[in-house]
Amino acid sequence: MLAEIGIVTETLALLAAVYAVVAALWSVQKRERRWLHSARNAVAVSWLMITAALLALLIELINADFSLLYVYNTTDRASDLALRITALWGGQAGSLLFWSWIMGAFALAAVLSNWDTDRRFMPYVIAVTIGTLAFFLSLTVFFENPFDRFWQDPSGNVIVSALQPPNTWPLAQRDGLGMNPLLRHPGMLIHPPTLYLGYVGLVIPFAFAVAALATGDLSPRWIRATKTWALIAWLFLSLGLLLGMRWAYDVLGWGGYWGWDPVENSALLPWLTGTAFLHSVLIQEKRGMLKKWNMVLIIITYLLVVLGTFSTRSGIVSSVHSFAESPIGGPMLVFLAVSVGIALWLLFRRWDSLRSEAELDSVFSREAFFIINNMLFAGLTIATFWGTYAPIFSELLTGEKITMGPPYFESVNGPLFGVLFLLMGLAPLLAWRRTSTRHLIRALAIPTVLALALVVVIFISGTRHPVALLGFGVVGFAGFSTLAEYWKGAVARHRSRGEPYLLGLLNLFKRNRHRYGGYLIHLGIVIIAFGIIGSSIFQEETQQRLAAGESLVIDGYEMVFEGLDQGMAPDGSKYVVQARVSVYQNGQLVARLNPRRDIFINPHGAQDLTSPSVYSTVGGDFYVILVSWEEIGDEGTTFKVYLNPLVGWIWWGGVILVIGTLIAVWPDRRESRIRSRALATGLAGSSEVA
Amino acid sequence: MRKTYLAAALIALISTITGIAVGIAGAQDGGDRTVTDDDVNRVARQLYCPICENVPLDVCGTRACIDARNEIRQMLEDGMSDEEIIAVFVERWGERAVATPRDPTLSFLVWALPLTAIVIAVALLVWQLYSWSERRTRPAQQAPAIQPGTDDKYRQRLEREIRERS
Numbered sequence: 001m002l003a004e005i006g007i008v009t010e011t012l013a014l015l016a017a018v019y020a021v022v023a024a025l026w027s028v029q030k031r032e033r034r035w036l037h038s039a040r041n042a043v044a045v046s047w048l049m050i051t052a053a054l055l056a057l058l059i060e061l062i063n064a065d066f067s068l069l070y071v072y073n074t075t076d077r078a079s080d081l082a083l084r085i086t087a088l089w090g091g092q093a094g095s096l097l098f099w100s101w102i103m104g105a106f107a108l109a110a111v112l113s114n115w116d117t118d119r120r121f122m123p124y125v126i127a128v129t130i131g132t133l134a135f136f137l138s139l140t141v142f143f144e145n146p147f148d149r150f151w152q153d154p155s156g157n158v159i160v161s162a163l164q165p166p167n168t169w170p171l172a173q174r175d176g177l178g179m180n181p182l183l184r185h186p187g188m189l190i191h192p193p194t195l196y197l198g199y200v201g202l203v204i205p206f207a208f209a210v211a212a213l214a215t216g217d218l219s220p221r222w223i224r225a226t227k228t229w230a231l232i233a234w235l236f237l238s239l240g241l242l243l244g245m246r247w248a249y250d251v252l253g254w255g256g257y258w259g260w261d262p263v264e265n266s267a268l269l270p271w272l273t274g275t276a277f278l279h280s281v282l283i284q285e286k287r288g289m290l291k292k293w294n295m296v297l298i299i300i301t302y303l304l305v306v307l308g309t310f311s312t313r314s315g316i317v318s319s320v321h322s323f324a325e326s327p328i329g330g331p332m333l334v335f336l337a338v339s340v341g342i343a344l345w346l347l348f349r350r351w352d353s354l355r356s357e358a359e360l361d362s363v364f365s366r367e368a369f370f371i372i373n374n375m376l377f378a379g380l381t382i383a384t385f386w387g388t389y390a391p392i393f394s395e396l397l398t399g400e401k402i403t404m405g406p407p408y409f410e411s412v413n414g415p416l417f418g419v420l421f422l423l424m425g426l427a428p429l430l431a432w433r434r435t436s437t438r439h440l441i442r443a444l445a446i447p448t449v450l451a452l453a454l455v456v457v458i459f460i461s462g463t464r465h466p467v468a469l470l471g472f473g474v475v476g477f478a479g480f481s482t483l484a485e486y487w488k489g490a491v492a493r494h495r496s497r498g499e500p501y502l503l504g505l506l507n508l509f510k511r512n513r514h515r516y517g518g519y520l521i522h523l524g525i526v527i528i529a530f531g532i533i534g535s536s537i538f539q540e541e542t543q544q545r546l547a548a549g550e551s552l553v554i555d556g557y558e559m560v561f562e563g564l565d566q567g568m569a570p571d572g573s574k575y576v577v578q579a580r581v582s583v584y585q586n587g588q589l590v591a592r593l594n595p596r597r598d599i600f601i602n603p604h605g606a607q608d609l610t611s612p613s614v615y616s617t618v619g620g621d622f623y624v625i626l627v628s629w630e631e632i633g634d635e636g637t638t639f640k641v642y643l644n645p646l647v648g649w650i651w652w653g654g655v656i657l658v659i660g661t662l663i664a665v666w667p668d669r670r671e672s673r674i675r676s677r678a679l680a681t682g683l684a685g686s687s688e689v690a
Numbered sequence: 691m692r693k694t695y696l697a698a699a700l701i702a703l704i705s706t707i708t709g710i711a712v713g714i715a716g717a718q719d720g721g722d723r724t725v726t727d728d729d730v731n732r733v734a735r736q737l738y739c740p741i742c743e744n745v746p747l748d749v750c751g752t753r754a755c756i757d758a759r760n761e762i763r764q765m766l767e768d769g770m771s772d773e774e775i776i777a778v779f780v781e782r783w784g785e786r787a788v789a790t791p792r793d794p795t796l797s798f799l800v801w802a803l804p805l806t807a808i809v810i811a812v813a814l815l816v817w818q819l820y821s822w823s824e825r826r827t828r829p830a831q832q833a834p835a836i837q838p839g840t841d842d843k844y845r846q847r848l849e850r851e852i853r854e855r856s
């Protein structure tokens with residue numbers, strides 16, 4: 001019964017979405033408000049129907065109804081409640097429905113929250129967001145239906161279909177296959193949803209950009225309407241990337257967190273253009289410049305979102321994420337081509353109207369440095385895009401498949417990121433329009449001296465690696481420059497208002513959330529960069545086979561293999577082989593670790609998962625895994641040990657980044673008041689209601 | 691006469707020691723080297739699994755990669771250098787075996803685009819900066835001398851207060 005409800009509601013959701021797009025565009029054609037109202041209501045209906053379908057699937061997963069192919073593929077009887085909920089996005093069909101649900105929620109929220117202020121944009125915003133939603137819903141209904149069921153005909157053949165074929169009866173499997181062991185990680189509970197939220201969130205600014213192009217209202221209105229949406233989407237995309245890194249670090253067992261895998265790159269690409277967009281819209285807001293560039297950026301960001309989804313789900317670029325491959329690649333490619341066509345047509349139609357209202361007054365101005373920053377982000381996007389897709393082009397052009405591994409990305413992207421950090425340190429010190437040389441030198445002095453001091457301290461402590469010293473210096477400069485901004489503000493408040501420094505600092509956040517929240521994001525990124533430099537340049541590893549009682553030594557640590565424990569897990573879901581090792585530093589016991597190997601057993605065989613065990617300190621991680629392909633036993637077990645300096649800084653930097661973004665997006669009452677006042681006086685667009 | 695015998699014995703001794711030393715060194719080069727897992731991983735890290743694309747050989751658990759690592763160990767024991775071993779695998783698996791292609795044409799294809807993009811971007815930037823500075827030297831140069839953060843009243847006030855009070 002639930003499956004039928006799911007099939008009916010997802011189909012109704014698709015029909016409502018198609019109707020919403022048609023009604024929204026019809027409202028423009030006929031200039032009748034009632035069609036737009038009808039479209040808005042259809043958006044709500046569509047989302048409610050998707051919600052019903054999603055709930056139906058969730059209940060089927062929790063109930064372990066193995067008459068559904070999707071439930072059979074992603075869960076088993078041994079899975080606990082958390083894993084069954086996670087299964088909602090643990091497979092292709094479910095994740096597409098989940099993606100659609102988030103898209104519907106974002107679209108509805110964007111329409112309702114901007115309904116009064118930006119009514120003129122609404123037909124196009126609905127057309128774009130719900131058009132995208134309709135496309136993904138059609139994939140769910142026609143290609144990857146999570147409500148496909150097993151049927152058996154009189155000859156005993158098993159048929160999979162959403163609707164019952166003639167002369168068949170329902171068939172339920174006894175148990176499911178269970179989720180891919182690699183996905184059974186706490187990070188997987190929230191990694192896909194956050195990534196989807198990031199992807200979907202970026203569709204909203206794109207929709208408003210298209211609306212601006214279609215209506216010809218090329219003022220910064222569309223940017224003001226979507227700045228918060230863009231920042232929220234960026235937050236989720238950042239969080240999704242960080243959680244993905246953490247998952248890779250904890251689950252994939254290779255001692256790293258980022259391998260420049262095509263799927264990782266697919267999420268990084270819209271993050272790069274989205275970050276550039278967040279900076280460049282400030283210039284349009286402040287100076288009326290870069291209008292064309294902002295349009296191009298948001299269009300590219302949207303296309304990268306669709307391309308990323310297409311390339312990872314079609315299997316066109318192979319990767320460790322290839323479990324998501326399916327035949328939906330063709331329709332996605334068509335959708336991508338149509339989206340490119342429409343966006344470019346609209347853009348070129350308005351090209352001449354997108355002239356800048358101002359020119360740069362000086363190269364030493366914040367906007368000039370933001371432009372250079374944007375060019376660097378564009379460079380990073382091109383380089384990463386090329387590195388990701390070059391194997392396809394190579395195969396097409398020469399017939400030879402190639403690999404684009406970390407050496408390519410590190411040698412091209414590394415210097416670009418370095419210059420980007422330099423700009424991150426410089427730009428906040430510069431004023432809009434023009435900065436005098438005297439002011440610039442004065443502002444540069446303290447961060448530069450502190451950064452040089454940092455390099456000297458690191459050098460004295462024994463680090464001689466030139467790239468590391470340069471990297472720490474540049475990143476340190478960006479960090480000190482940001483801290484100097486806080487310091488200046490707190491001191492000024494202390495002097496002018498007598499506020500204690502800490503209170504003055506807190507009031508800075510209250511006074512200008514966007515700016516000081518943004519600086520906190522910068523600090524988070526700086527800390528992440530320290531972690532990346534430390535863990536990538538100074539990583540050490542060793543692999544040795546030890547018998548119980550033997551030990552290995554790596555850079556001041558001694559690891560003793562005490563013995564093995566093994567047996568079935570209490571829930572019977574897996575066979576666990578766990579090693580007991582003790583870690584000593586300077587003769588002192590610092591940790592007892594348990595690297596293990598889980599062998600999941602399902603009707604089709606066994607799947608392995610090697611889980612590392614980690615001793616973490618501020619200075620770095622002692623990371624040990626069992627080498628799963630070697631024999632494991634008390635008489636001899638092969639261990640691989642990694643020392644990852646500063647790696648924990650990446651996760652803590654991520655936390656600071658999230659806090660900074662939340663501060664920056666937190667609603668500002670003063671701004672809301674100004675907006676309400678403008679609305680009341682008819683300045684905010686209500687006069688343009690269709 | 692005695693001196694002659696002594697000299698001959700000394701030469702024989704030196705020759706023998708040298709011979710033994712050379713022999714030992716030769717044997718080490720030729721096939722009896724002790725190869726550790728770390729040695730194997732040092733080479734394997736530079737190669738990629740032919741089945742699971744984008745997965746380095748040192749961390750891949752497929753049968754093909756296990757066999758390949760055993761082969762690398764044997765090649766190292768036989769005295770082959772890292773480069774020679776990598777060349778063998780590139781010959782066998784093609785250019786996909788390494789992180790970036792070694793074939794000159796493919797290598798050009800891979801590196802040319804990003805490098806060209808960077809060169810064009812830098813040229814565009816320089817050209818833009820030049821044209822801005824050209825414009826600045828024209829009447830626009832008399833644009834009001836804006837002090838830091840002029841359009842940000844709050845920051846301007848802060849900085850004014852700092853100046854006044856310091």
